[in-house]
Amino acid sequence: MAKIKGAVVIDQERCKGCEVCVVTCPPQTLALAADVNSKGYHFSYAANPETCIGCSNCAVVCPDGVITVYKVKIG
């Protein structure tokens, strides 16, 4: 069966840590980091990158457009 693997690239310096992408992510790939960026925000990062399905929900709801999504079909 064809499987879909996704990957997200997050511009962590522009992320404001609003957490909207984290609650929107269906497979719970994303989480807020314990570290902060130069503005002092806990930026979003892919905590479980292997679970990403490339659905783009996180990028669509991101108010600051910091997320870029890639998707590939394997198998």
Add this chain to the structure above:
Amino acid sequence: MAEITFNDIIKPENLTYKKSKLMTDNVMHYCPGCGHGTAHQVLAEVLEEENLQERTVGITPVGCSVLMYNYIDVDFQEAAHGRAPALATAVKRLMPDKFVFTYQGDGDLAAIGTAETIHTCNRGENILILFINNGIYGMTGGQMAPTTLEGMKSSTSPYGRDISMMGSPIKMADIVAMLPGTCYVTRQSVNTAGGVRKLKKAIKKAVQYQNEKRGTCFIEVVSNCPSGWKMTPVESNKWMEENMFLFYPLGDIKVPAEK
């Protein structure tokens, strides 16, 4: 088969979603989680996909989104407080081939600009009015707006909005839907991915109707104001679903007949 690595996926041919090219690289001044940012992204995506960059004139309001011209790379004109529909009328009448939209908050559209909004919709000007309704005056510090819900606390209604003293919240979309000049009136939201995708479809329809000269299109976006509501962005989205959507139900209010 070898395990696929992160670097194998991050390739231009696998790109699924990227910020619209029309969005500039300026960092938005909006608070974290503000619906304005999402609404800007959707609007820019539609303008890019419909190839409208060269023939769009946007009218910015007074409010949080006053600096919108810094973020979307199309032509903009700043209007006096509440007067965006009047200015849009002038732009559209002088340059009928342009795609003209106004982007207004609830203080701009539903308070100081009520007269302009209603008369523009009544005349049926061929423009798109994007109305961001977050039920509060965000920029000036969370004062009560005409759209503030009953019992909702704001800095000028600290005990909650009292209907006997301050009147009821105003449903602008329902009011303009009654006017003969409007062709398409809908209420959408930007709190979930599905909501954002529906809003995108609504804006695309509005572009089509404006090209067909069908009349005024009015899209209300029920949005959040985490700072003004004194909540985290996630809490504010939840509160919006539980309270705002009851009074401002989502969906199409007026749809024109198909040609």
